[in-house]
Amino acid sequence: MSIIIPNFEFEIIKKHAAEAFPYEACGGLLGKIEKDSRIVVKAYPAGNRYGRITWDSFEIEPKDILGMDKLCVKEDLDILGFYHTHPNHPAIPSNFDVNASWPFYSYVILSVKGNSMDNVTDIRSYLMADRVSVPVEEEVIIK
Template sequence: MPLIILKQDLEIIKKHIAEIFPYEACGALLGIIDGNDKKITKVFPANNKYRKIAWDAFEIEPKDMLEIDKLSRKNNIEVLGFYHSHPNHPAIPSNTDINASWPYYSYMIVSVKGNNLEDIADIKNYLMPDKINKPLSEEIIIAE
């Protein structure tokens, strides 16, 4: 199921990730399932509970999860996935990512090398159907 995201929403994610570098940034992807598409209509840059220089530890702070929950109810949308960054590491799921994953969600991983938008090195999106098989790549379509 391709993930469709507006260019402006992807910009919000890129800015958040570049700003937080060298720390790992994370956030939620909200929207609707429309036929065979996951349409992202709102991105929520969150605070990482693990505020340290780590490329493979992220967890959205509980108060942000509450906000995300409220936002989805108010707008009649749902959490379709999460994004997080891999500072100075490739956009490939770590073992920690796989172990912390849920089958339903899309996981967007952004590789970043510095504090500028040009330092965004790679953006990939995965489904992690279980903890035994390899994550599956899921297409990202950027809409204007």
């Protein structure tokens, strides 16, 4: 599997990542699955319920999950996964990420080191089939 993120949507994610720093940014990735690829059509920046500075844990606002669902129905898309940032930490799933993961979804993690979009230094995506296995990295294609 690979996940394909259009440039324009990637810019939205990077902007969100930079603006939220030093807090974790999080959001949804809506799109379609075609053969072996997950094709992102829309990035959906969401609120993070955790009001404290973290790098290893976040929680998407429930109202934003509802918003994603509504948009998916309206535009015939599926929630393919979620993105979030690791401020000042590598783009590797934390124990929290693994424990909070759901099968099927892509978990895109961005490492961010400051408030500028240039400070997004790494992007990786993982599938976490269950909550005990090692996360499996999938290819991220920005185009």
